[in-house]
Amino acid sequence: MDCFEIVGKNHLEGNIVVSGAKNAVLPIMAASILNNSPLKIKNVPTLSDSKTMAAILESMGSKVSFSNDDIINIDNSGLNIPFASYDLVRTMRASFYVLGPLLAKFKQAKVSLPGGCAWGPRPVDFHINAFEQLGVKIDLENGYVVADASNIKGGKIHFPKISVGATGNVLMLAVLADGVTVITNAAAEPEIQQLCQMLNNMGADISGVGTNTLTIKGVTSLKNLEEISIIPDRIEAGTFMIATAAVGGKVILENVNPLHLKEVTKQLTNVGITVIEKSNIIEVHSEGNNIKFSNIETNEYPGFPTDLQAQWMLLMCLANGDSTLKENIYFDRFTHILELNRLGCKISLEGSLAKIKGNRNLIGANVMSTDIRASAALIIAALCAEGKTSISRVYHIDRGYDKIEEKLTKLGAQIIRKK
């Protein structure tokens, strides 16, 4: 298994181009099931997760090819097996997104329940309850969802907690359901907004895009789409913004949408970091010291993203005072704390409130990645630590970051991947 070796204390200077959003390309690849002619998806990040989704589509009869560095060509005209196996689905929770479009297209599907994630169980009860509210008959058989959507009609759906995946999954069924579906407490994340825009470009009738109430007027059929370009990855961008704030330097991020990063920019500015927003560029300037402490919490969009919680936690270890960080999306997304503490952080947990000691001097050590964003926090910590850090299990980071070591090296970091 690959590991990263990082020598810390180098400031970051220069420009990087942010890749397309992992959490947009996955639902859009699933939605391509509804497209019956070749679709070109541009600005796709090179990630193992997009390859996993491609494998799932191919297992159902789809033709998928990757061209250039960031284009996926998908032809689902021959897709005729509404079945997604445990072997594939267990490796990536987002595979469960295929259920909605398979039901919309074939009126039946058999999809494995996803496995838990590294930081704990991640249920899909919201997805299943919502499908049943639209009239889908669902049986659970040997770890599979066996679903029949021959008698579906629009309805009212209220999610008890905002769910990105459940909102996307239900949307992809509701667009072809007879009648009107209203989803309240829907996700408004930019990735869901792009999914709505894609479906509307295919002839769907979704209103309320970008709000927490979506109204979907079912249509009898959709048009084929030829091409779509993935929005920039706000979490990759936020990761590099926090890395620059922590280790110091001046970094220009290209191909970003500053609107998607308003809360991150606000919080970085609040702790004394200079953030300059231009049309599709964000500049971050930091001395890497004199970072103010803060007490923030994660929330659904447009709040502070949970996918930057681990990275922010590390930044607060370097602040000039003690901080707190409340995680409101997942009760147990804290596997990174033990590993960060091995590097010299002093973080404790009370329920889902992290208490973070500031003014920490980090010393390089051997640490282990536990999930995509925990890995990112460990990389940033290693960039700030005295001496060398070795990070194992970097396959986690390869799921969510496109060429991260190349981008960091270009900015002056000392990072190498060792087999």
Ligand code: EPZ
């Ligand atoms: C998406 O996951 C993202 N993944 C996650 O990013 C992100 O952390 C999460 O949204 C929250 O923003 C992708 O888009 C591929 P949820 P998702 O359904 O859809 C609970 C990353 O690092 N819940 O919005 O799986 C759930 O346990 C990944 O890029 C239920 O209880 O998340 C959580 O507490 C990690 N039952 C909350 O809702 C359900 O049926 C939000 O989860 C569904 C969710």
